[in-house]
Ligand SMILES: NC(=O)C1=CN([C@@H]2O[C@H](COP(=O)(O)OP(=O)(O)OC[C@H]3O[C@@H](n4cnc5c(N)ncnc54)[C@H](OP(=O)(O)O)[C@@H]3O)[C@@H](O)[C@H]2O)C=CC1
């Protein structure tokens with residue numbers, strides 16, 4: 001159970017502690033931040049509201065710990081990560097329990113998130129050993145005007161202190177996707193978990209603690225992003241920020257100093273459906289892509305662009321499946337569970353009302369109880385409706401009927417976002433042309449968008465992000481190239 005057994009140290013009375021210098025601590029602020037259970041809408045947990053002074057101390061320890069960690073052999077760093085991964089998986093049940101309570105993730109998906117996270121940590125350890133164990137050897141005579149007098153040796157070196165800020169929807173997985181590459185590459189890491197999801201993240205951090213990482217190498221400071229966020233992201237001790245979330249990331253990019261940024265932001269992933277598509281496959285993917293975790297995935301299908309000639313049949317097939325979705329509590333493993341907060345539910349409702357006023361066809365009756373919103377397909381959505389462009393982050397999916405492929409591509413590319421998209425057709429040649437024309441970081445052919453498997457490159461164009469993640473890209477992003485050049489007094493040619 002959360003906060004008990006091996007996790008007892010994390011809890012003090014009814015407030016979870018923060019993690020600094022290898023210890024669980026109470027904040028000197030004497031204040032806490034409440035985490036509201038999206039289902040009961042009552043306070044479920046409380047976390048420390050850390051102070052700026054505490055953040056300063058964490059940054060200092062992170063800097064000191066990193067210097068020693070960078071001198072720790074790569075195989076030893078990998079060994080500790082494998083240990084943490086095993087502990088994480090062993091304790092999947094209490095961590096999943098937190099995910100259910102603080103972000104209303106369906107019970108089975110919560111377990112999957114923790115197991116997937118353990119696998120990600122192990123995979124990163126292995127990948128790190130491979131790619132960080134290799135460098136480059138260059139010789140000078142390949143560049144015009146040079147003799148073979150210079151040998152250049154390159155290797156990848158750590159950046160220093162990495163600040164990781166994940167969002168509420170995958171507070172464990174999107175935290176370890178930053179922690180593991182940072183650590184294997186020889187960096188230290190400061191985690192600022194999302195408030196909704198903080199307790200799951202604290203339990204995950206405890207698994208790293210139990211694995212025996214050096215003091216100060218990993219820290220976790222809690223508090224509202226709106227209160228300590230700027231102080232963290234503009235802190236001079238931070239050498240790199242890896243952020244996943246919404247528009248906040250755009251503001252951070254403008255404020256951060258001259259440091260590498262990895263930004264994974266919002267999306268409006270389009271699903272383009274051609275006349276020749278297998279409509280049963282499309283309907284199944286729209287359900288999985290649009291409604292899993294109640295649409296609260298950056299990679300959720302967020303607009304369907306279907307050719308008019310097959311639209312009626314597709315909408316009917318999707319509606320049949322929507323009717324079968326179970327709606328209710330995450331503890332009961334329902335398909336559709338309450339969205340993360342009341343303000344999120346209100347925002348979604350605003351989009352629905354706007355679509356109603358402007359004449360969208362409601363395939364189901366709009367129904368809401370607290371934060372629980374029943375799945376809703378909106379047909380005949382027009383470009384003047386907000387839902388055609390905005391990201392609901394909820395179980396409401398717009399369908400726009402199109403008369404040409406160009407119209408579909410135009411709608412996709414007119415979006416401010418450019419995360420992923422998908423196209424359904426049996427004609428692979430058309431699929432490739434459409435994929436090339438779509439201004440998104442990834443296009444899936446005949447499947448819904450997805451970030452996983454976690455070693456695939458994952459990146460957004462435009463307002464969807466900066467840089468690329470996925471295990472290998474994240475390790476590379478959290479390192480820089482260091483060159484050593486050996487200058488010879490006379491040219492030397494191999495076997496010369
Ligand atoms: N492209 C991708 O890979 C993904 C993108 N997302 C996107 O994330 C959004 C949903 O997640 P959500 O958690 O609501 O996103 P937010 O942008 O609201 O929050 C993300 C994180 O930023 C923190 N934060 C808030 N304000 C600041 C600040 N001023 N400085 C620093 N950090 C701050 C939050 O903390 P706190 O909770 O305390 O406010 C949280 O940890 C959606 O737009 C979704 O598309 C989600 C998953 C993957």
Ligand SMILES: O=C(O)[C@H](O)COP(=O)(O)O
Pocket residue numbers: 169170296297298299300449450451452453
């Ligand atoms: O927030 C998200 O959407 C996650 O990054 C999704 O991961 P997945 O597409 O692999 O479920």
